[in-house]
Amino acid sequence: MQTEFDLIIIGAGCAGLSLGMQLASLQAQAPRTLLLEPRIAYENDRTWCFWGDEQTPFAALARHSWQRFSVNNAVSRALVDCSATPYRLLNAADFYTQALEAIASNTALDLKTGISLTAEPSLTQGRWHLHTTGGSFSANAIVDTRPLPTQQLSETTLWQSFLGCELEFQEPRFDPTSAQLMDFYPETEAFVGFNYVLPVSTTRALVEFTVFASKIYDQAELVSYLDAQVEKLAGGRPYQRLRNEYGLIPMGVGQPKGTATPAEQHPSYVRVGLTAGAARPATGYAFQRIQRWALACKQSIQKNGLPVGHQPDSFVIRQMDAIFLNVLRHHPELGPELFMRLFSKVSSEKLIRFLSDQGRVSDYLAVILSLPRGLFMKSACQVAAMR
Numbered sequence: 001m002q003t004e005f006d007l008i009i010i011g012a013g014c015a016g017l018s019l020g021m022q023l024a025s026l027q028a029q030a031p032r033t034l035l036l037e038p039r040i041a042y043e044n045d046r047t048w049c050f051w052g053d054e055q056t057p058f059a060a061l062a063r064h065s066w067q068r069f070s071v072n073n074a075v076s077r078a079l080v081d082c083s084a085t086p087y088r089l090l091n092a093a094d095f096y097t098q099a100l101e102a103i104a105s106n107t108a109l110d111l112k113t114g115i116s117l118t119a120e121p122s123l124t125q126g127r128w129h130l131h132t133t134g135g136s137f138s139a140n141a142i143v144d145t146r147p148l149p150t151q152q153l154s155e156t157t158l159w160q161s162f163l164g165c166e167l168e169f170q171e172p173r174f175d176p177t178s179a180q181l182m183d184f185y186p187e188t189e190a191f192v193g194f195n196y197v198l199p200v201s202t203t204r205a206l207v208e209f210t211v212f213a214s215k216i217y218d219q220a221e222l223v224s225y226l227d228a229q230v231e232k233l234a235g236g237r238p239y240q241r242l243r244n245e246y247g248l249i250p251m252g253v254g255q256p257k258g259t260a261t262p263a264e265q266h267p268s269y270v271r272v273g274l275t276a277g278a279a280r281p282a283t284g285y286a287f288q289r290i291q292r293w294a295l296a297c298k299q300s301i302q303k304n305g306l307p308v309g310h311q312p313d314s315f316v317i318r319q320m321d322a323i324f325l326n327v328l329r330h331h332p333e334l335g336p337e338l339f340m341r342l343f344s345k346v347s348s349e350k351l352i353r354f355l356s357d358q359g360r361v362s363d364y365l366a367v368i369l370s371l372p373r374g375l376f377m378k379s380a381c382q383v384a385a386m387r
């Protein structure tokens with residue numbers, strides 16, 4: 001069994017497999033890479049959605065796409081045309097199948113599943129040593145995609161918690177040409193809540209209830225909200241629940257507590273993934289940011305053998321996201337009204353570029369001008385004072 005590698009990737013989920021695919025594409029130039037993953041088998045455990053044209057990574061693998069979506073509260077509705085960059089839905093199962101095939105096609109890469117670390121990686125004489133339930137391995141560099149425990153993320157500004165299920169009706173019930181991005185739950189001081197409905201056919205849809213809040217909502221706390229939404233959609237008609245999914249995404253992680261040991265600060269060790277800067281703070285969208293990171297990481301490894309972490313967002317994006325999240329944290333009851341203003345006042349192209357990290361200066365300006373100035377100035381002062 002081979003035990004010495006150029007690179008070890010700890011965790012082969014979205015980030016680990018995305019980098020694995022990028023490295024596999026280097027063919028004979030690929031570094032000798034070991035991917036370690038505790039799960040034994042991959043299942044269709046989530047769906048990834050993103051806006052993108054046909055050139056966007058994984059656009060071709062998406063199961064469904066929408067050219068328009070709606071955002072509404074009790075009194076108003078905004079219908080947004082996104083035909084230039086449709087909103088696309090990718091099943092995790094399709095992504096995993098493609099990734100596993102690509103990795104298996106290059107003998108320089110070795111994915112070991114059902115393997116857990118028995119100790120933290122240690123650095124001795126410039127090489128990393130890992131002890132696992134499947135043997136001991138060493139490498140020049142490490143990409144660590146393990147999610148950090150929530151206790152280490154106590155500086156997170158807001159948590160996005162969501163519970164969803166896939167429903168199949170016997171009779172046509174949905175319009176598969178339009179997604180419902182946010183249908184707001186009535187204003188409350190506890191959270192910003194909304195229903196999310198993605199119809200993939202006239203009879204089948206993914207339905208989720210999401211909250212943005214300063215605390216984490218576990219599955220049990222979200223069940224009654226989701227069930228109420230499902231019953232409302234069903235209106236007494238028979239349906240089948242095909243699959244459930246629960247998600248927890250930190251929005252604005254701040255400085256994680258007690259992570260980087262002196263060894264981890266070495267340039268040959270990088271921490272990436274959802275809890276290490278992959279998620280856009282203001283939205284929680286991470287999939288396309290992970291794809292951009294995987295490409296940049298491959299290029300860096302090709303250049304100097306060293307992996308890189310996620311690029312920090314630009315100063316402007318960081319400030320705007322921090323100010324927006326600070327408003328939602330302190331005034332969740334204003335959330336529905338703020339989102340409605342954003343989606344009804346800013347042109348769809350500007351808004352989608354802004355949400356997908358492709359914003360230009362004029363897009364940021366349009367977003368700022370759509371929101372109540374007094375409230376945001378106050379929040380900007382609070383964010384500045386926190387530094």
Ligand SMILES: Cc1cc2nc3c(=O)[nH]c(=O)nc-3n(C[C@H](O)[C@H](O)[C@H](O)COP(=O)(O)OP(=O)(O)OC[C@H]3O[C@@H](n4cnc5c(N)ncnc54)[C@H](O)[C@@H]3O)c2cc1C
Nearest residue numbers: 011012013014015046047048049246247273274285286287
């Ligand atoms: C249900 C759900 C839906 C989402 N939907 C979207 C979406 O629509 N659009 C979007 O942009 N983003 C979405 N996200 C956010 C983000 O894109 C995903 O969370 C994405 O999977 C993050 O990739 P990751 O590699 O950081 O984490 P994961 O994909 O979770 O991979 C982490 C890997 O580390 C492994 N691991 C865990 N512990 C250990 C350990 N101790 N040792 C070794 N390995 C370990 C896990 O088994 C896993 O394979 C969603 C997240 C969830 C949870």
